[in-house]
Amino acid sequence: MQPSLRYMALDVGNIRVGVALSDTSGAITAPYPILRRHPELALKQAILRLAKEEHVVKIIVGLPLHEDGSSSEQSEITERFSERLADFVKPLPIELWNEFGSTQDAKYTLQEMGEPRKNWAKLLDSVAASIILQNYLRMHDHTQ
Secondary structure (H helix, E strand, O other): OOOOOOEEEEEEOOOEEEEEEEOOOOOOEEEEEEEEOOOHHHHHHHHHHHHHHOOOOEEEEEEOOOOOOOOOHHHHHHHHHHHHHHHHHOOOOEEEEEOOOHHHHHHHHHHHOOOOHHHHHHHHHHHHHHHHHHHHHHHHOOOO
């Protein structure tokens, strides 16, 4: 029997951080309530606490690259944050994952769900994190 795997994904913005978790099979993802980006210490503590409570084996951080795969200013900010987070959550591994298109996909998902636009601000980042995690898990085929 395969061990239970639980993953967390983060969509790091300047104000909010979207969070998503996989189920214990590593096959299904769900958005989690967003976290405030600042103060950073409180954010890192909240991430670590959630990771411990949910028995997370890896954190996936969405890396906002351009369509051609090149770095953006936001991707450099995200990389630096991820390095600081990695030091804080050791030995829990962190992996950066190209998140290109996840925000647009999240907007489409919310629209298709019929979610009123006035609610998008509190949902968008975590739905994007869920999409990032789905893409990561699909590419790593954690269901077999």
